[in-house]
Amino acid sequence: MKAVLDACVLYPTILREILQGAAEAGLYQPVFSDRILREWVLATAKLGPSAPAIAEGEAAVLRSLFPRALIREQPQIEARLLLPDPNDRHVLATAIASGADAIVTFNAQDFPGHALSAEGITRRDPDGFLWELQSRHPETMAGIVEAVRAKAEAISGQPVPLKGLLKRARLYRLAKALGA
Numbered sequence: 258m259k260a261v262l263d264a265c266v267l268y269p270t271i272l273r274e275i276l277q278g279a280a281e282a283g284l285y286q287p288v289f290s291d292r293i294l295r296e297w298v299l300a301t302a303k304l305g306p307s308a309p310a311i312a313e314g315e316a317a318v319l320r321s322l323f324p325r326a327l328i329r330e331q332p333q334i335e336a337r338l339l340l341p342d343p344n345d346r347h348v349l350a351t352a353i354a355s356g357a358d359a360i361v362t363f364n365a366q367d368f369p370g371h372a373l374s375a376e377g378i379t380r381r382d383p384d385g386f387l388w389e390l391q392s393r394h395p396e397t398m399a400g401i402v403e404a405v406r407a408k409a410e411a412i413s414g415q416p417v418p419l420k421g422l423l424k425r426a427r428l429y430r431l432a433k434a435l436g437a
Contacts, residue, residue: 258285258286258358258359259285259286259287259288259355259356259357259358259359260285260286260287260288260357260358260359260360260361260381260386261287261288261289261293261348261351261352261355261357261359261360261361262276262287262288262289262293262361263293263348263360263361263362263363263364264293264294264296264297264300265300265362265363265364266361266362266363266383267289267293267294267297267319268297268300268301269425269426269427271405271409271422271423271425271426272383272426272427272428273315274405274408275387275401275402275405275426275428275431276361276383276387277319277322278401278402278404278405279387279390279397279398279401280322280323280326281322282394282397282401284390284393284394284397284398285390286323286325286326287319287323287326288326288328288351288352288355288357289319289326289327289328289351290327290328290329290330290347290351291327291330292330292347292351293347293348293351294316294319294320297312297316298312298313298316328351328354328355329354330347330350330351331347331350331351331353331354332350334350334353334354335347335349335350338350338372339372340367340368340369340372341366341367341369342367345364345367345368348360348362348368349368349372349373349376349378352376352378353376353378357378358377358378358379359378359379359380359381359386360373360378360379360380360381361381361382361383361386362380362381362382362383363382363383363427365380365382368380383427383428384427384428384429384430384431385430387428387430387431388430388431388434391431391434391435392434395434398431398435399435402419402423402431402435403419405422406419406422409422419432419435420432423435
């Protein structure tokens with residue numbers, strides 16, 4: 258399965274690292290564009306002046322890990338699309354150009370089902386998407402999530418309970434499936 262990762266699912270570190278881990282494990286093929294990555298980097302500015310530089314480094318890591326995931330912008334496709342927010346047309350254009358099956362996003366209202374289904378694409382909320390991967394590959398996903406939790410714990414220097422970590426990332430179904 259190919260899935261476009263919208264900027265809003267790249268912004269939360271925990272969610273991005275779980276999505277990245279699942280892609281590295283071969284559970285799905287990620288897709289993104291430079292514009293999607295730029296939107297994510299720019300969104301981090303509200304975290305402080307050094308955050309965009311850190312995000313730029315993390316975006317470079319994504320580019321290097323998944324070189325085939327990067328899709329050039331498609332203005333000719335974008336021009337024919339109608340979405341509630343014209344600033345999101347590039348995400349759907351990226352999905353169409355890459356032959357993606359889905360767009361993983363929190364922004365359901367920006368990607369109406371009828372507009373996506375006309376292109377053979379579905380909208381997936383990150384929790385449902387990861388829950389589905391977990392139900393198909395429980396041991397792999399449990400390992401990925403545990404590695405992300407352990408990294409968060411090592412960085413914070415304090416215990417990081419799995420339930421709280423996943424709840425903050427808005428991954429309620431995944432938390433329940435993992436028994437957190």
